[in-house]
Amino acid sequence: MSSCPSQVFPVVWYENSVLLIDQTRLPHEYGFVEIHRCEDMAQAIKTMIVRGAPAIGVAAAYGMYLGGRAIQTQNRDEFLHQLEEVAVMLRATRPTAVNLFWAIARMLKTAYETLGSVAEIQQALLQTAQTINAEDLHTCQAIGDRGLEVLPSTPEKLNILTHCNAGALATAGYGTALGVVRCAWAKGRLARVYADETRPRLQGAKLTAWECVQDGIPVTLITDSMAAHCMQRGLIHAVVVGADRIAANGDTANKIGTYSLAIVAQAHNIPFFVAAPRSTIDFSLASGSEIPIEERDASEIYAIGDTTITPEGVEFYNPAFDVTPADLITAIITEYGAFAPNQLQEKLQANLV
Numbered sequence: 001m002s003s004c005p006s007q008v009f010p011v012v013w014y015e016n017s018v019l020l021i022d023q024t025r026l027p028h029e030y031g032f033v034e035i036h037r038c039e040d041m042a043q044a045i046k047t048m049i050v051r052g053a054p055a056i057g058v059a060a061a062y063g064m065y066l067g068g069r070a071i072q073t074q075n076r077d078e079f080l081h082q083l084e085e086v087a088v089m090l091r092a093t094r095p096t097a098v099n100l101f102w103a104i105a106r107m108l109k110t111a112y113e114t115l116g117s118v119a120e121i122q123q124a125l126l127q128t129a130q131t132i133n134a135e136d137l138h139t140c141q142a143i144g145d146r147g148l149e150v151l152p153s154t155p156e157k158l159n160i161l162t163h164c165n166a167g168a169l170a171t172a173g174y175g176t177a178l179g180v181v182r183c184a185w186a187k188g189r190l191a192r193v194y195a196d197e198t199r200p201r202l203q204g205a206k207l208t209a210w211e212c213v214q215d216g217i218p219v220t221l222i223t224d225s226m227a228a229h230c231m232q233r234g235l236i237h238a239v240v241v242g243a244d245r246i247a248a249n250g251d252t253a254n255k256i257g258t259y260s261l262a263i264v265a266q267a268h269n270i271p272f273f274v275a276a277p278r279s280t281i282d283f284s285l286a287s288g289s290e291i292p293i294e295e296r297d298a299s300e301i302y303a304i305g306d307t308t309i310t311p312e313g314v315e316f317y318n319p320a321f322d323v324t325p326a327d328l329i330t331a332i333i334t335e336y337g338a339f340a341p342n343q344l345q346e347k348l349q350a351n352l353v
């Protein structure tokens with residue numbers, strides 16, 4: 001297994017509550033929000049204090065535990081009924097990242113399969129949330145190792161372009177796309193990361209840049225519109241991005257702007273990789289057109305910080321994700337290996353905890 005561990009853990013179980021790194025305040029402030037109640041966890045997911053598909057899944061799992069812990073009844077059926085209501089609330093936070101729904105389903109499965117008292121179910125819920133958290137760390141490290149096997153061999157060290165933040169902050173603490181980057185760095189194969197700033201919420205500028213600086217990985221920040229130019233100039237050897245939901249045919253939803261990046265990568269004959277855990281693949285959806293795309297508040301577009309940058313009378317459209325068609329994707333790097341998008345079903349449909 002590769003080194004270059006991250007020291008950043010966005011979701012931590014600590015003394016009977018959950019500590020979340022407040023990602024809305026990075027890079028200027030590094031601090032934690034303490035979460036005791038499932039309602040507060042739902043709000044933290046909605047407001048993107050915690051964000052990134054796998055991290056959302058881990059947070060939701062703890063949210064299910066916190067919700068279960070607060071249920072007063074000793075009656076098993078009534079407990080399960082109320083836990084279903086907690087699940088409904090958490091599912092309503094963000095629609096695109098399927099890890100949210102996967103983690104909630106796994107927590108409900110634990111509850112239904114634990115035959116015992118309500119206290120025993122509650123204990124089992126905590127254990128499953130902690131397992132989901134720990135597993136994600138190992139999964140991301142495996143994704144990093146698998147990614148290293150498919151990165152292009154070049155005489156010089158690689159420049160990798162990434163979009164949004166698919167790093168430690170977006171997972172349990174290592175990263176998917178940035179996990180591949182970390183492995184490449186640890187093995188001396190990386191020259192630098194080019195990070196798209198990622199309008200409108202600037203996860204690249206604020207979070208990816210911060211993470212790379214923390215770990216001493218050379219990073220060059222560009223605005224999203226500079227990616228094609230950098231490719232044309234020969235500055236980019238590969239693109240590696242994360243995913244929020246991958247349909248059975250390999251179509252991939254990820255942060256808005258990923259699709260245009262894939263088009264320009266193809267135009268310049270540059271390999272385009274998606275790095276994601278098996279839990280991000282949704283085999284119930286045949287293609288990307290079925291993936292729900294979150295629309296967020298217009299203020300993300302018309303304001304920078306507290307400053308409004310647009311004139312009165314303009315209308316806005318703010319989709320948070322787009323879908324990259326499978327035929328633009330060189331390979332999908334999972335913890336089980338890297339596969340062409342059209343191999344996913346054959347290779348992976350059976351593997352899911």
Ligand code: MRU
Pocket residue numbers: 051052053054097163164165166167170171175176177203241242243244254255256320
């Ligand atoms: O809106 P966000 O910041 O939650 O979007 C995050 C992304 O699009 C990531 O690329 C994706 O969730 C993968 S994170 C490993």
